Amino acid sequence: MAEQGVASVWRRIKAIYTIQGNMCKTCGSYYFPPRPVCPECRRKGKLELYTFKGLGTIYSYTVVRQAPEDFKRQMPYVIAQVELDEGTRLTAQIVNVDIENVEIGMRVRACFRKIKEFGQGGIIAYGYKFEPTMKVTGHKEKSSPKQKEP
C-alpha cells in the first residue's frame, strides 16, 4: 500500500520533525499541517513557512485501546488534539504522563519520538509527540491555566 512508501514520509519530514507549517502574511492565520492555499484569503493569501514553537494546551484527548497493527505495541496510549500557542491545532500522542493525569487544558510541549513502524520491514517514522511541561519546569501538577469556557 501507498503508506508503506519511504517517500511519503521523507517528503514531509520538515513538517513532521520540526512542526513546520505556514503562516499567511495577509490575514495572520497560522496553519499546521502546512496548506497549499490559505482558505481565508485564497488567491490574495501569502503563505510563508513558519516553524511552531511547540508549546500548547490539550484541547481534547482520548486513550486508544484498540489500535491498528503498527500501534499495537504502544497500547494503551494517549492521543490528543493539542492547541498550539499560535492558535492552530494538531493531533499527536501525549507521552511521559500517567493516563489518569491527562486533562483538557493541560500545558504540553513537543518532543521528538518514534511515531510508528510501517509494518515488518517497513521504515520507521519519527516525529512529534507531546509531553507535559511540568516534567521539565517543576510546576506542581494541574497548575495549568484552565481553558476558558467557550
Place this chain on the structure above:
Amino acid sequence: MQLMRSIDEKSKHLGKEVWKMRNRVAIIGVGMCKFGELWEQNLKDFTLEAGMYAIFDAGVPGSDIDGMVIGNMSAGRFTGQEHLGAFAVDMGGLGDIPAYSVEAACASGGAAVRQAYMAIKSGEHKVMLVLGSEKMSDVNQTEAMNTISVASDWEWEGMFGATFPALYAFMARRHMYEYGTTEEHLAMPTVKNHANAAHNPWAQFQSPVPIDVVMKSGLLADPLRVLHSAPVTDGAAGLVMCSEDLAKKYSDTPVFIEASDQSSDTLALHDRKSITTMNAVVSSTRYALKEANLELKDINVFELHDSFSIGEIILTEDVGIAKKGEGGKALEEGITEIGGKFPVNPSGGLKARGHPVGATGVAQIVELALQLRGDAEKRQVDGAEKALAVNIGGTGATSIVHILGR
C-alpha cells in the same frame, strides 16, 4: 476558516429558485438485503438482492432503467474489487446502460442518491437504479478499522495513531467538557436504536440492549465503548428513482425528494473551530429546509448518522431538534423516540441496523420512504409526511441531507 456562503447567495448561484419549479424526483421502489455479517454471500450476491428487491418493488421493467449509480466507499480495500458500476450492471443483466460508483467515505450512499437526483433533474436520465453496498467482513476487524480510518486525514491524524473511534472520542470528551454531557447520555442512543431495530427485519441487531450493558462494554477510545459504535456490517440497499411525470405511471405510492443538499468541511477534525458541532450538517440542513420550503417542525421523522452515539447527539443539535449542548437532554426526555416529537432513527440507525459504509446513505432513504408510505410496520411513525436524512462522511467533512415528502 469557515467559508460559509449565505443561503441567498447559494440559491442565486445555483439558480435554485428556478430549479424548484421543475419536475420533482420520485422514489418508486426500495429494497434492502438483511444486514449483518454475511459469511455466505459476497459483494455481488447481496448487492444484486437489494437491487432486485428495489426493481420488483417499483414494478419497473429492467429495460426502462436507463442509468445506474452505486455508492461504495472502499470495495478495493475491503474485497479487492473496484469498478463497481460495470460490476453491478453486468451482474444485474441491465445491458449497456451507463453506470459508475461514487465515493464520499461513509456518505457514499447519500452521494449516490444525490447523483441520481441530479441526473434525473437535469433530464439526462429518466429512470435510475441507485445502489449502496459494502462488504466489510472479508477483512479482519483491524483492517476494517484501518480502512474506515482513511475517511479522516490519514497523513496528519491516522499516521499519528488517531483511530476513527479516537476522533469521535475527541468530540465526545469535548462535548462532555463544554456541555456536561454524561456517560449515560452517550449510552442512550444505543439503547433507543436497538429498541427500534427490534422491529426492523432488515437490521443486523434485533435485540434490545439495557443501558448498564452499554455502559460496561469494552472501551475503544475513552469515553467511547464498543456499544457506542456502529458494527462491521455487510449489506446493500437500493432505490429506483424517476421523474415526477413518470412516477404515476409506475407507482401508486411514490415518495418525492423535496430537497437534496450537501456541504463540506475540513477533512481533518483538528482544523475545525469547534469539534462539538458539524458545520457541514448545520449548513446543508439549512439549505435543504429552505429548498423544500419547510421548517424543522414540519419534519415528522429523521434518520441521523450515528456511526458513534456521540454523532447522534451532535447531529440532534446541529439539525435543530435540540439546542446546542442539549442533545443528551433530548434523549433523556424521549423526544427522539418513536412516538416522540422528533423520532430519530426508527430503523435502528447505523448502530443497530448495521453500517455497511457505502450502503448506509441509501438504507436511510429506504427507511424514510417506507415510513412515508406507511409500510414500516411496527416501527411506523404515525402519519409521517415529511422526513429528513443526514448522511455524514468522515468526521463531518461531508454532510448530505435529503428531505422526502409524500
